[in-house]
Amino acid sequence: MSDLPFTLDQLRILKAIAAEGSFKRAADSLYVSQPAVSLQVQNLERQLDVPLFDRGGRRAQLTEAGHLLLSYGEKILTLCQETCRAIEDLQNLQGGTLIVGASQTTGTYLLPRMIGMFRQRYPDVAVQLHVHSTRRTAWSVANGQIDLAIVGGEIPPELQESLEVVPYADDELALILPVFHPLTKIDPIQKEDLYKLQFITLDSQSTIRKVIDQVLSRCGIDTRRLKIEMELNSIEAIKNAVQAGLGAAFVSISAIEKELQMGVIHRAPIEEVVVKRMLSVIYNPNRYRSKAAEAFSREILPQFATQGLEKHLIPTLPVESNALETASPNSTGS
Known part of the structure; x- marks a missing residue:
């Protein structure tokens, strides 16, 4: 085939419509008019001789042919970006x-x-x-x-x-308590003390939550006996809740350096228990x-x-x- 039935601009428009769910929002994201987007899609469908969108619903839905073209189109656009970056490296190393x-x-x-x-x-x-x-x-x-x-x-x-998945660094998950909690005076605390605490955690499906449960179980702690006071969706929210005295939590050491320096939370070591996970570099x-x-x-x-x-x-x-x-x-x- 001497002439391709699509252009890179048409692939970008197709990708934008699929991501935004409508022709209008896709046009806005690309800083072009909606009629221009519609015309490009019509030309693309005519050149390929297949419908790419189901026009019946309120949201722009791809047909099977649309999904297929989008899949290959994303690969093509990614290769174009890689090409530009390679040339940019060659021309301007700074x-x-x-x-x-x-x-x-x-x-x-x-x-x-x-x-x-x-x-x-x-x-x-x-x-x-x-x-x-x-x-x-x-x-x-x-x-x-x-x-x-x-x-x-x-x-x-x-x-x-x-x-390639390369082991990179240990990420220790420390037990943190409000500074006025009675257990702050004990160093280290015992495993049994964990059953006395009210815990603030991430969602049960989160990676960190699963790691914590696995390590505690290996250390002989029955995680089913731990009292979950509340589940929050961010580490910052958990730190603020602990600081406010709402409970205890396991949080990455990297996330609490500032709070420990300021003395607004307490890190509590647990005898014979260290909770760690391995971070990996992937490429x-x-x-x-x-x-x-x-x-x-x-x-x-x-x-x-x-x-x-x-x-x-x-x-x-x-x-x-x-x-x-x-x-x-x-x-x-x-």
Whole structure:
């Protein structure tokens, strides 16, 4: 076939309509008029000789052919973005883009520090941070939308063969109490003391909640006897609830550094119990990896890795290993 029956603009419009659910919202997101979007879709359907949308409902619904074209279209657009980034690397080593992903707790408390350190060294590199669930983040890495990610949950089984999953750092989950709680005077507290507490937790399906239950069970603690006072949907809400005296909680150490320094919450060690999970770095070895991602992997990741794990981090590409370091006058050793 000499001429393709679609353009990149038409694929972008199709993707926007599928994401927004209507022609009007898609037009708004692309800063074009609704008639222009409708005309492009009509031309695309005429060129392909198949309907792409069911026009009956209030929401724009893709037909089977529409879903098929969207699936391939997203891959095409991702490859176009990778091509632009590769050319950008070639032309302007001091610029470029780094796209990092993370699961919720890691993205909120750890990645901003890492990105801040990276930006001090490479201020001309644009950095994007995408914070989602481990599952969604893993799919974005697999599809080439994210360079690399740090996650704390399990990688979907269907992606384990296509992604490299590298053990990165221990994330300790500390028991925190209100500063005026009677158990703050005991160091360490006993396992039996946990049954006396009112706990504030994340949803029972959250990764951190499952890790806590598994570790406590392995330590001989009956998690069914733990009293759950309330379930909240964010670590910040949990910290505020503990600070207000509403209960106790297990929270990542990285999330409570400021509160511990200010003395507004109390960290309570438990005798013979340490709750930890392993954070992992994930990347797709078959996708293009920018020089910015190379520099982040080489210079920033090892500084936050648990001792002994830094040597297992992402191998850098020999051809590109010193590119950013040579190009940027702000570069320093790790």
